[in-house]
Amino acid sequence: MKNNYIITFLSLTLFISCDPIVNEFPDSEEAIFYTADNINSVPAVDTITVMTWNIRFGAARSHWFGDACGDRVILPESEVTANLLAVADYLASVDPDILFLQEIDVESKRTGYVDQVQWLLDNTNFNYGAYASAWQSQFIPSDGLGRMNMGNAVLSKWEITDATRHQLSLRGDQDALTQLFYLRRNILETKIDMDGTTFYAVNTHATAFATDDTKQKHIQEFKDVLDRIEGEGVSFIAGGDLNSLPVGSDSIDYCLEDICSDETFHPEGYDLNVFDTGDNPSHKEGSWFAGDDFEVLRILYETYSPAVDTVLYQANEAQYFTHTPEYDNLDGFNRKLDYLWTNENWVTGSDITHWDAAALSDHLPVSARWEVGQ
Numbered sequence: 001m002k003n004n005y006i007i008t009f010l011s012l013t014l015f016i017s018c019d020p021i022v023n024e025f026p027d028s029e030e031a032i033f034y035t036a037d038n039i040n041s042v043p044a045v046d047t048i049t050v051m052t053w054n055i056r057f058g059a060a061r062s063h064w065f066g067d068a069c070g071d072r073v074i075l076p077e078s079e080v081t082a083n084l085l086a087v088a089d090y091l092a093s094v095d096p097d098i099l100f101l102q103e104i105d106v107e108s109k110r111t112g113y114v115d116q117v118q119w120l121l122d123n124t125n126f127n128y129g130a131y132a133s134a135w136q137s138q139f140i141p142s143d144g145l146g147r148m149n150m151g152n153a154v155l156s157k158w159e160i161t162d163a164t165r166h167q168l169s170l171r172g173d174q175d176a177l178t179q180l181f182y183l184r185r186n187i188l189e190t191k192i193d194m195d196g197t198t199f200y201a202v203n204t205h206a207t208a209f210a211t212d213d214t215k216q217k218h219i220q221e222f223k224d225v226l227d228r229i230e231g232e233g234v235s236f237i238a239g240g241d242l243n244s245l246p247v248g249s250d251s252i253d254y255c256l257e258d259i260c261s262d263e264t265f266h267p268e269g270y271d272l273n274v275f276d277t278g279d280n281p282s283h284k285e286g287s288w289f290a291g292d293d294f295e296v297l298r299i300l301y302e303t304y305s306p307a308v309d310t311v312l313y314q315a316n317e318a319q320y321f322t323h324t325p326e327y328d329n330l331d332g333f334n335r336k337l338d339y340l341w342t343n344e345n346w347v348t349g350s351d352i353t354h355w356d357a358a359a360l361s362d363h364l365p366v367s368a369r370w371e372v373g374q
Helices: 078-095 116-122 176-181 214-231 310-315 355-360
Strands: 026-032 031-035 049-052 098-105 126-142 144-156 157-166 186-194 197-205 236-241 338-342 367-371
Touching: 031 116, 031 157, 049 078, 049 197, 049 236, 078 116, 078 144, 098 116, 098 197, 098 236, 116 126, 116 144, 116 367, 126 157, 126 186, 144 157, 144 186, 144 197, 186 214, 197 214, 236 367, 338 367
Parallel strands: 049 098, 197 236
Antiparallel strands: 026 157, 031 126, 049 367, 098 144, 126 144, 157 186, 186 197, 236 338
C-alpha cells in the first residue's frame, strides 16, 4: 500500500522530443524480458518455493515523501544499492525459485537510475526475468521526481518463454490531468518452462487509493486472467500486493493508525460506512477497507487455493500481517495485503510470512512451497 502520490501541476511544458512524456500502454502487450549476466543450469523439481514481495523500490524504511509522512524524494544510488544488497542477501537465505516483485524501479531518478530488475538478476540465483511498467514518464513534475519507471517483475530460475503485460482499469475518481501522470497498474503474466514442464506465473499490484470501484475491477481483472489459464487446463501460481484485506478480517479501518501530523480524519458525526472525498474527509485513502472494498477478495478465495486460507488467518491474524505504515517501528505490521494463489496445491504448512525481513521494506515477503502441476 502507498499513500497517494500527490502530483501538483503548476505548468506543463512540451518537450524537445518526439516521444510522449507519459507512456499510456495498450490493453495488452509483450512485457520486457531480462536475462542474468551468468546463467546457471537448474534441474526440474517436484516442488518449488514461490515468493511475493513489494520491495518499495529499494527505499527500505526511508521516510519517503509519498508514503511515510516524510520529505525525502530522491535517494542516492549508494543508498539504493545498499538496500538492494540487503534484499539480495535475504533472497539468498530463502532461495525462492519464482519471485513476484512489486514496486521495482528501472532507471528512475528517485533511485539513482539503477535498473533494479537487472541488478537483482545479477546478484541473486535467478536466471530470467520479465518486467511490466506501472508508472513510466520522462518527467514527473511533482517535488522533483523527474524520470520515473516503476512496475512489477517476475524472476525465475527457469526460462520465461512468454510474458504479457495486461493493462488494469484506470482510476475513475481522478481528473484527466492527474490521471495522465498517475500509475497505470497491470497484471504481468509469464509462462515458465521447467525442462518441458510448463506453468504460468502471474503477478499484480492492485490500486490502494481509489475511492470508487477501481479496486473491485482490478481484482476481477486479475481473476479473469487466472480463469482463462484455468480454462486452458494449465497450472498457475499467482500473487502480489492486492491492497485488500483477507475475508473475515477483524479490523477494516486504519485511518488513525496511518494519519500524518497535518491530517484529520473521523470528524465528529462521521459516517463509518461512507467515504467522503470533500475538504474534511471521513477516511484516509488507502486506509479504509469498508464499503465496496469489504471482502473484495472473496471471489478469489472461493475459486482458487490461497497459501494462507481463511481458517489459518482468522485463528491468528497478527501472524500473517504483511504491511505497516509505521516506518520507525519494525514491529508495526498491522494488516495483510500480500498473497499467493494457485489452481493446484500448496505444500501443507509451508507458508511463511517473513518477519525477519521487516527492515527491508514496508511490506513483508510471503512464500510457500508449490507442488508443481499437482
